[in-house]
Amino acid sequence: MKRLLKWIAGVLTVLLLAAFGALWYMAGSPKDAYGMVRYALPHMHRGTLKVGSDAPDARLLALDGTSHFHIRERVAARPLVLVFGSFT
């Protein structure tokens, strides 16, 4: 039994190291591998929107810093391309 547990622990350790190595390779550095696990992975399967879903609304602030508008206000007679992102 003790020997089996040791084997399981060994295999798990190897798998964890392999996973971290793969993330390191993908992300470019150990710090970025950590960042990927800490910040990106939790977002991988967010959201339930699908093609055909009603487009949700949200209030946005205009660049002037004072006026507001809603995303759905921009849905009109033409398709609306939404580009989400940040500076960094």
Place this chain on the structure above:
Amino acid sequence: MGDIVQIYNDYKDKADFLTVYVREAHPTDEWQMKSNLKDDVCYAQPKTLEQRVAIAKDFTARFKFPLPFGIDEMGNAADNAYAAWPERLYVIDETGHVAYRGGMGPFKYKPAEVRDWLAAKYGAVKHEAPVVTNSPATAAPATASVPASAATTPPTTSNSTK
């Protein structure tokens, strides 16, 4: 070809565009990347809406970004509704339904798929010279962190209606 500004210039007479600034992807106090230092794009995660506005203004001024622009409020309503962070593309059709849902950036952020959607509806726009992707002068939000391969990979799947 994966440059959202070029797509905007090509199709702004046919479709509407809206850029939505959401919380930072690689702020200095979270997951800063080397490319942020190289590109001199170093900001802490905004704690106030005023800070978000300031960063958004820096972005639009630095790149002379021409697309209409809105800023997600501190409750992150737009981000949550569209699972937008760190970057994502959508097309909403004239009836208010999702017609195209892009993947989570940066690896699945593919402006070329939006171009294909628009081209299928309105016809392709040909360019005589190849368009340079990821140029600082034409970058879309967060595309500085998009690998060139991700930005230029032709779409292989269709998750849209036209």
